[in-house]
Amino acid sequence: MFPSRANKHLHRLLTQCKRQQYGDVTTRKASRLVLGIETSCDDTGAAVLSEEGTILGEYLISQKEVHLRTGGIIPSVAQQLHREHIERVVQEALDRSGVDPGQISAVATTVKPGLALSLGVGLKFSLDFVRRHHTPFIPIHHMEAHALTVRLLQPVSFPFLVLLVSGGHSLLAVARGVDDFVLLGRSLDEAPGDTLDKVARRLSLIKHPRCSTLSGGQAIELLAKDGDRSKFAFTTPMGQMYDCCFSFAGLRNQINMTIEKKEAAEGIERGTLLSCVNDIAAATQHTVACHLAKRTHRAILFCKANGLLPSDTPTLVVSGGVASNEYIRKALGVITMATDLRLLCPPAKFCTDNGVMIAWNGVERLREGKGILPPHADVSYEPKAPLGIDLTSQVKAAAIQVPPIRINIKRTSA
The missing domain is CATH 3.30.420.40 (ATPase, nucleotide binding domain)
Structure with missing residues (x-):
C-alpha cells in the first residue's frame, strides 16, 4: 500500500x-x-x-x-x-x-x-x-x-577471515582489501540455507501453528529451541575430507530417510506433522552448525600456518542470511574462543x-x-561468479586435521 x-x-x-x-x-x-x-x-x-x-x-x-x-x-x-x-x-x-x-x-x-x-x-x-x-x-x-x-x-581492518552463509551460498575467504579476496572453501552442492528450507518443507512446517509465516530456516531455529538434538544422530558431512569446502546434500538425504522412517513408524502420510518434529529440527540445526564450525576451524588453522591473518586481533566475520541463526553463531563462537579470534556478526537485519x-x-x-x-x-x-583468488586446492593439500572441540550449546526453550 x-x-x-x-x-x-x-x-x-x-x-x-x-x-x-x-x-x-x-x-x-x-x-x-x-x-x-x-x-x-x-x-x-x-x-x-x-x-x-x-x-x-x-x-x-x-x-x-x-x-x-x-x-x-x-x-x-x-x-x-x-x-x-x-x-x-x-x-x-x-x-x-x-x-x-x-x-x-x-x-x-x-x-x-x-x-x-x-x-x-x-x-x-x-x-x-x-x-x-x-x-x-x-x-x-x-x-x-x-x-x-x-x-x-x-572498525574492522584488513585482513580478516569471513564465513558467508546464506540460502544460495556458503564460502570461507580472507578479505585482504575492498576488492582483494582469497577463497579457502566453498559449497560443493547446496547452500546451508537451502538445506534448512528443504528440510522444513519436507517436515511440512508451514502447517505448524508457530511456523506458518516463517521461512524454513526460521522455522527450524524456532522449533529446535524446544527439541532434543540427541534423539537423532546425523553424521556431520565430509568428516574424512581435510579441506574447507562444504556439502549439505548428503546430510539432507540422511534427514529425509529419517523422516520417512518416522512417518512409517507413526503411521502417518507425508505432509502430516511428526510428533518428533522439534527433535529433528534440533538435530538438523546442530549438524549444520557443526559442519560450518569444523570447516571454519580448519580455515583458521590454515590462515595461522600461512600468515594470512594478523597476529594482533585476528577476526572472523560471519554474514549472510544463515548468520542470523543464533545457534550457529554460538557454535562458531566456541571455535573462535578456542582459537583466540574475535567473532563479529552484523545484526540480523544486515545479514539478509x-x-x-x-x-x-x-x-x-x-x-x-x-x-x-x-x-x-x-x-x-x-x-555464477567466484570470489577472489582460489586457494581451495592448497587448503586441501595441507590436509590439516582439526583437533576435536565439543560443540555443546545448552538448549533454551523459546
Whole structure:
C-alpha cells in the first residue's frame, strides 16, 4: 500500500529532522552519495549512503511470503515481482533520504552472483537510471558486499577471515582489501540455507501453528529451541575430507530417510506433522552448525600456518542470511574462543540481502576509486561468479586435521 497523506506529512517532518541531524545534503559539498540497489534473489532493496557511511534512507520489499506459499523461489515469479517493485523501492529510498537523483555521486548495483532473471531487472533499471542522470556506475559482487558490511558498523581492518552463509551460498575467504579476496572453501552442492528450507518443507512446517509465516530456516531455529538434538544422530558431512569446502546434500538425504522412517513408524502420510518434529529440527540445526564450525576451524588453522591473518586481533566475520541463526553463531563462537579470534556478526537485519550493504560496498569502492564505470559502459550480469583468488586446492593439500572441540550449546526453550 502507498503512504496516506498523513504518513507522507509525517515522512516530510522526519526528513527535516534527519537533515537537521546530518546536515542537508545540498550543503554537504564534501560528501559524495551512493545509491545501492539489490535484486539478486527475492528481496528488492535500495539505500542511499553518504561517503561517511551514514544511512540516509533505505527501503526493502521482500518476496519471501510469496515464495513460502509456492514452496520455493520460482525465478520467473521473482523477476516479475522485482519489475513491479523496483521503481517504488528506489524512489522510496530517495524520498526517505531527502536526496534528488541528480545529487547521487554513483549507483552501485548487484550484478553477480544470483538468479539471472532477478539480476537482470536490477541491472536494467540501474543502467537506465545512470544514463538518464549521467551518474557513474559501480557493479557489485553480492558476496563481497556481504563480507564488507561489518565495516559499515564498526572498525574492522584488513585482513580478516569471513564465513558467508546464506540460502544460495556458503564460502570461507580472507578479505585482504575492498576488492582483494582469497577463497579457502566453498559449497560443493547446496547452500546451508537451502538445506534448512528443504528440510522444513519436507517436515511440512508451514502447517505448524508457530511456523506458518516463517521461512524454513526460521522455522527450524524456532522449533529446535524446544527439541532434543540427541534423539537423532546425523553424521556431520565430509568428516574424512581435510579441506574447507562444504556439502549439505548428503546430510539432507540422511534427514529425509529419517523422516520417512518416522512417518512409517507413526503411521502417518507425508505432509502430516511428526510428533518428533522439534527433535529433528534440533538435530538438523546442530549438524549444520557443526559442519560450518569444523570447516571454519580448519580455515583458521590454515590462515595461522600461512600468515594470512594478523597476529594482533585476528577476526572472523560471519554474514549472510544463515548468520542470523543464533545457534550457529554460538557454535562458531566456541571455535573462535578456542582459537583466540574475535567473532563479529552484523545484526540480523544486515545479514539478509538489503540495499544498504550494496550501497556500502559502493562507498568503499568509490573511496578507493576501484571499479567505477562511466554511465554508458557495457555491463552484463553473471549468475555464477567466484570470489577472489582460489586457494581451495592448497587448503586441501595441507590436509590439516582439526583437533576435536565439543560443540555443546545448552538448549533454551523459546
